[in-house]
Structures are given as C-alpha cells and as structure tokens.
Amino acid sequence: MGFTELAMVFHNFEIVIDNLMVMSLQLGIWLRNATIRFNTRIHELVNAGNEFHKDNNFNSDGEKELFIKYSNSARRFHAFMLWPVHICGISWYLMPFQNYYLG
Numbered sequence: 895m896g897f898t899e900l901a902m903v904f905h906n907f908e909i910v911i912d913n914l915m916v917m918s919l920q921l922g923i924w925l926r927n928a929t930i931r932f933n934t935r936i937h938e939l940v941n942a943g944n945e946f947h948k949d950n951n952f953n954s955d956g957e958k959e960l961f962i963k964y965s966n967s968a969r970r971f972h973a974f975m976l977w978p979v980h981i982c983g984i985s986w987y988l989m990p991f992q993n994y995y996l997g
Contacts, residue, residue, distance in 0.1 A: 920986070
C-alpha cells in the first residue's frame with residue numbers, strides 16, 4: 895500500500911521524501927522485531943539467562959523473591975503492550991483502505 899501511495903504522489907518531491915521516510919521507518923521496525931523474534935541466537939540467550947537464574951545462583955531468598963517480582967512485572971507489561979502495538983501496526987497499514995471506504 896505504501897508503494898502505491900508513493901507512485902500516486904511521485905510528482906511532489908517533498909511528499910515522496912516524507913513517504914519514503916515513513917516507509918523506511920516502518921520497515922526497519924518490522925525487520926528488527928522479526929529478527930529478534932525468530933532468531934535462534936536470541937532463544938539461546940534467553941535459555942542461558944533462565945539457566946543463570948536457577949535456585950543456586952541467588953545469594954538469599956530475598957534476592958530470589960525480588961527477581962521473581964520484577965520478572966513477573968516485566969512479563970505482564972510485555973503482554974499488556976504487545977496487543978496495542980499489533981493493533982496500531984495493523985490499523986496503520988489498513989489506513990488507506992479505511993480512508994477510501996469512509997471518505
């Protein structure tokens with residue numbers, strides 16, 4: 895859809911540059927997320943981190959409870975923010991269709 899819009903505004907150089915900047919930013923964000931999500935080295939790193947945080951690596955029970963507390967907090971925040979990010983991304987790419995049908 896972005897390429898179609900680029901072809902439609904090709905006569906105005908300023909809009910073309912703006913369109914290319916937006917498309918490159920979106921593509922960069924998408925590629926970075928896809929690279930992180932599907933990279934086997936990242937999965938190995940996460941597994942190594944989980945192995946590091948086994949019971950024998952904590953000095954005290956308080957340290958372990960603190961780790962569990964903040965780990966669960968980060969996991970909940972990630973799960974909470976994942977849906978709005980996906981919804982915003984999908985609606986951004988569907989915006990030309992929305993403008994066409996509602997306009």
